[in-house]
Amino acid sequence: MSEQEQEQSDKQKYEFRKVIEELKGYSGSGTQLVSIYVPEDKQLSDVVAHVTQEHSEASNIKSKDTRTAVQDALTSIKDRLRYYDNPPENGMVLFSGAIDTGGGRTDMVTKSLESPPDPIESFRYHCDSEFLTEPLEEMLADKGLFGLVVLDRREANVGWLKGKRVEAVKSASSLVPGKQRKGGQSAQRFARLRLEAIDNFYQEVAGMANELFVPERHEMDGVLVGGPSPTKDEFLDGDYLHHELQDMVLGKFDVAYTDESGLYDLVDAAEEVLAEHEMLQDKQVMEEFFKQLHDGEKATYGFDQTRKNLNMGAVEQLLISEDLRKDVVAYTCENSHDEFELVDANASTGDHDCTRCTATVPAEEGKREDAIDHLMELADQRGTETVFISTDFEKGEQLLNAFGGVAGLLRYSTGV
Numbered sequence: 001m002s003e004q005e006q007e008q009s010d011k012q013k014y015e016f017r018k019v020i021e022e023l024k025g026y027s028g029s030g031t032q033l034v035s036i037y038v039p040e041d042k043q044l045s046d047v048v049a050h051v052t053q054e055h056s057e058a059s060n061i062k063s064k065d066t067r068t069a070v071q072d073a074l075t076s077i078k079d080r081l082r083y084y085d086n087p088p089e090n091g092m093v094l095f096s097g098a099i100d101t102g103g104g105r106t107d108m109v110t111k112s113l114e115s116p117p118d119p120i121e122s123f124r125y126h127c128d129s130e131f132l133t134e135p136l137e138e139m140l141a142d143k144g145l146f147g148l149v150v151l152d153r154r155e156a157n158v159g160w161l162k163g164k165r166v167e168a169v170k171s172a173s174s175l176v177p178g179k180q181r182k183g184g185q186s187a188q189r190f191a192r193l194r195l196e197a198i199d200n201f202y203q204e205v206a207g208m209a210n211e212l213f214v215p216e217r218h219e220m221d222g223v224l225v226g227g228p229s230p231t232k233d234e235f236l237d238g239d240y241l242h243h244e245l246q247d248m249v250l251g252k253f254d255v256a257y258t259d260e261s262g263l264y265d266l267v268d269a270a271e272e273v274l275a276e277h278e279m280l281q282d283k284q285v286m287e288e289f290f291k292q293l294h295d296g297e298k299a300t301y302g303f304d305q306t307r308k309n310l311n312m313g314a315v316e317q318l319l320i321s322e323d324l325r326k327d328v329v330a331y332t333c334e335n336s337h338d339e340f341e342l343v344d345a346n347a348s349t350g351d352h353d354c355t356r357c358t359a360t361v362p363a364e365e366g367k368r369e370d371a372i373d374h375l376m377e378l379a380d381q382r383g384t385e386t387v388f389i390s391t392d393f394e395k396g397e398q399l400l401n402a403f404g405g406v407a408g409l410l411r412y413s414t415g416v
């Protein structure tokens, strides 16, 4: 993925996250919120037929309120589908329903999300008191690609961990004889044959892993190896794996089973290492930020300062807290001074007093925008890379709480 594509997809992910968060906040008083997942290869005429069918079945719903709500939601979705000839790349998700707004009132909400980061695998029609957002959330979870190997002396499985999904790909079982030798065999000869068989099996397992992982090694984030001791140790110490894969081994883990279920156990056992790995880039960036803050001149923080530096084209990396939920309101006073005010998302605002000439700009003249959209737009125009920083580690939390959720690493010192 090119840097530009990466940024495009970060931005898209952010947009998706915002919509999902909004949808998750809604509930219906009855089973009346409809979510429809449409794969790319689904005929939209089939989707319309399905929705029409559900609409007619909804006439059997006893509660009049729920019945009306479901039918309205389905009509809304049908209307929305008219805008499309075919599902977009990776498919689309439609949400519609009458949500509770308190005091027995409802509000009709209809949203569609196109082209999610991963393809939608199968058609899903879901009607509940909440919208179905989990499949989309899983797609948005930070992605990693890890090679998995579990083995003992009897069997082995290799597969992938893609994001949160484990995929078993290949397995092998060995002909390694048990520890009991047959009568008439010399103990020495038996031991030698057994070691040979073990060695052969390790080679076979490594061959299987190499074949699967080596072509993908530049896309991979690491390799995890699991099994009982001493098998996994012998396997790793013996350098059976391709040397580039060997260098990517993030750790070895005790796992009791080496069938397919062992791959899942391996991922569980490696949980901490995986979490650590996921935050590696975030941590490195924040380390650099603090270093520049204390000993250098190439750090900026806070919305106003960072924005100024961005505007000058001086920001190399824009750091935004993943949990920042702010709007920016832009005011232009009668003397053409442009000023920005950062407010909580969806919070109401009062009149703005220009800090440069004290002219007052009435609240309704403020132009409101999501703060992250605003900053990313500027970053795009100036060739600045945007990095979203998780709040799941101390310095990431500090970015949100102590630095206003926005900071930047500068290309050069600006004195701003």
Ligand SMILES: [Zn+2]
Pocket: 333, 334, 335, 336, 337, 354, 355, 356, 357, 358, 359
């Ligand atoms: Zn002014």
